[in-house]
Amino acid sequence: xxxxxxxxxxxxxxxxxxxxxxxxxxxxxxxxxxxxxxxxxxxxxxxxxxxxxxxxxxxxxxxxxxxxxxxxxxxxxxxxxxxxxxxxxxxxxxxxxxxxxxxxxxxxxxxxxxxxxxxxxxxxxxxxxxxxxxxxxxxxxxxxxxxxxxxxxxxxxxxxxxxxxxxxxxxxxxxxxxxxxxxxxxxxxxxxxxxxxxxxxxxxxxxxxxxxxxxxx
Numbered sequence: 001x002x003x004x005x006x007x008x009x010x011x012x013x014x015x016x017x018x019x020x021x022x023x024x025x026x027x028x029x030x031x032x033x034x035x036x037x038x039x040x041x042x043x044x045x046x047x048x049x050x051x052x053x054x055x056x057x058x059x060x061x062x063x064x065x066x067x068x069x070x071x072x073x074x075x076x077x078x079x080x081x082x083x084x085x086x087x088x089x090x091x092x093x094x095x096x097x098x099x100x101x102x103x104x105x106x107x108x109x110x111x112x113x114x115x116x117x118x119x120x121x122x123x124x125x126x127x128x129x130x131x132x133x134x135x136x137x138x139x140x141x142x143x144x145x146x147x148x149x150x151x152x153x154x155x156x157x158x159x160x161x162x163x164x165x166x167x168x169x170x171x172x173x174x175x176x177x178x179x180x181x182x183x184x185x186x187x188x189x190x191x192x193x194x195x196x197x198x199x200x201x202x203x204x205x206x207x208x209x210x211x212x213x214x215x216x217x
Contacts, residue, residue: 005070012059012083017139019055019090020200024132026052026097027193031125033104034186035118037111045101052094059087075210082207086139089196089203093132096193103186112182114175117167120160124190127156131197138204147201154194161191 026045033042063084066072072080103112113121131153138147164187168180175183206212 005066005072005076008062008066009076009079012062012079013139015055015059016083016086016090017136019052019059019087020132020136020139022048022052022055023090023093023097024129024136026094027100027125027132028129030097030100030104031121031128031190033101034112035122035125037104037108039105039108042101042104042108046098046105049094049098052091056087056091060084063087075207078207078210082203086200086203089199090135093193093196096189096196099189100186103182107182112179112186114179114183117164117183120163121186121190124157124160124187127153127160128190128193131157131194135197135200138201142204142208144205144208147205150197150201154198157191157194161187 026048029041030045032038033045063080066080067077070076106112111118131150134146134150134153137143138150164183167175168184202212
């Protein structure tokens with residue numbers, strides 16, 4: 001019986017990693033679609049998000065069953081509870097990638113991001129992809145040093161997010177009302193994507209050490 005339970009816990013970890021790989025692909029494609037006005041790529045991100053949602057539902061159901069049937073304690077309970085929280089954060093990251101892709105689709109054939117802000121959003125995209133890649137690796141390896149790197153990537157996203165305020169609120173750029181809305185929303189989507197990545201990283205630290213930092217996600 002214990003062997004079966006251990007196998008189920010292992011499967012939870014593997015499915016979280018698989019879910020994270022899908023999120024990684026989603027944010028990479030969504031950011032590219034946003035920056036290049038690639039309609040087909042944007043639509044593929046939107047269509048594929050249901051797969052991430054389905055994995056989250058399946059993981060959550062299995063976690064609830066494990067708690068009810070196995071009544072785990074100590075580290076086993078941490079694994080199950082952490083899986084519940086991490087699947088929720090990963091699902092939200094997938095949603096945020098879908099939101100970015102939706103903005104790209106809405107503005108096609110034009111680009112949603114003004115030319116003067118493309119470099120800022122290219123950096124945000126790169127940082128978000130880095131967060132996603134590191135999250136996948138941390139879930140698979142439980143590398144605590146790499147978990148700290150996710151926080152640094154998120155710090156960069158926060159800084160870039162703040163920079164966009166100069167364009168939308170400070171009058172440093174001449175933006176139409178539509179451009180202001182698109183810039184504000186997309187910057188927020190990338191910034192929140194990073195926050196949820198930090199949430200996953202902190203859950204991994206909690207899983208390994210039993211110590212839990214404040215959760216921003």
